[in-house]
Amino acid sequence: MGNMMRGVSASDQVNTDPDSSQKGLEDDMLVVLQDYPSCEISEPIYRMGEKLRLVTQEAYWWRVRSVQTGKENYIPNSHVAKVYHGWLFEGVERQKAEELLCLPGNRVGSFLVRESSRERGLYSLSVKHRIVKHYRIFRLDNSWYYISPRLTFQCLEDMINHYSDFADGLCCVLTTPCLSGTTPPSDVTPVAPSVVMRRNFDWRKVDRRQLVSTALESDNTVSYGVRNSIAAYLSFSGSQHSAQMGAERRKKKSKSVYALPESGLANTDYDDDF
Template sequence: MGNVMRQEKTNPEPDNSDSMFKACSSTFTDCDSLVVLSDYPCRDISEPIFKIGDKLKGLSQEGCWWKVRSRQQGTENYIPSNYVAKVYHGWLFEGISRQKAEELLLLPGNGVGSFLIRESPQERGVYSLSVRHRTIKHYKIFRLTNSWYYISPRLTFQCLEDMVNHYSDSSDGICCALSTPCLALSNPASRTTREAPPVVMRHNLDWKNVNKSQLMSTGELDNMDSKDNMMSYGVRSSIAAYLSLTSVPELENAKGRKKKGKSVYVMPDHSNRNADEDY
């Protein structure tokens, strides 16, 4: 305490820049993160530094400009304050419009049940729930005189957290149960992407050198686990049946050849299979 007092006496006019920085920084300590609402700069001007849906960490505020750090790249830059919104609890977005909520919920990484609660940009303390389903559904959140919240009058909640927890367990009147907060996957690289299905490579089949016994032998067809099988059971069955039929005229019309017994393929009996089996 003594050291502080002596320093104040020796510096009667302290530099206010540090205290201003602390005051500006404190405006970001109560929120989880900032979310970019529109590409900045506009794509008509240059390649955006920040893209819609990116999550940022607020560092300081200088008038209408905020110094921020990207949570994805770790880079620091300035962005106008009207291009970002504060996010609390991961799902409470401060001061965004209905249209902007729809744009955010339609971004990659959000699926059925993704949601956010938005505070009206016109009136503080007025909230709505937006949920992604087949379309984006919106539900106005009402408030009783005792400050309890509700969407349906038969269900009231002491706080918004209780409301989110309830509708996460059951849809209970809304379009679907809440799954994950909007933009829960903040890293674009980790957002939901459908990977290409694995490709199973089989050795090429030379039809000119195919031995009919490989197609028409019932023992070969029934042995589904054989490593020498060149094609699936169904394909081999179809080809074998076709060859057994088309080979008959050739045997009957052949001249000067020794008579050969007809090669007949007996289709396996599947009558014992379960009738409800899905093919």
């Protein structure tokens, strides 16, 4: 991929792990460039912008694992692009870069570096701003990179780090790699909130002894505040009921005082002015 990173090259490292080749494949990140299969054919298995892990790489069909769902399937290699360091997209054209940067989850400053599909070692920087801006990355004879001739960098990583701190002529500071906001769902199954069931009760049938019990009694079905409220209501309604009963008793009493016995009605004179 050119002089991208400083340090020991892969050819200089001694491979002591027999599974390293498989691990290398597992570490390869892919991004879907277009829905597969097409919506005109059936419901897509993978959609544009989805992140995949490369499981096995064959001539045309690659076995991949979805980062989001964990499901494995095959996809044509023409429908995906390899992604290195999170921001270096292999073989992505200008128009496709714009489509990817315009997907939900990307914000102002989201970016990607795309390597030309026609010639290895030629790169461009695409940045999302009001529109997607593109910058050609040039390379000197000594393999250093630059966008502006006054600033040269030994590797692409140094260039990205610099423009992540300073715009220095770009449309804006680089913020996050393209599609970095797409994260897999948590493996932890969400737990439904616990529901506390209360025993149904008719407050009209509440034992008054419960209303005057202390709040420290944990087995009381009525809270302290509710008990006070109900007690106040019962006291008020009880006083009204007592007053009503008293009025009825007084009414009955007055009737018994002024009622004349049926047996003496014919023989008793009734004075209206009494």
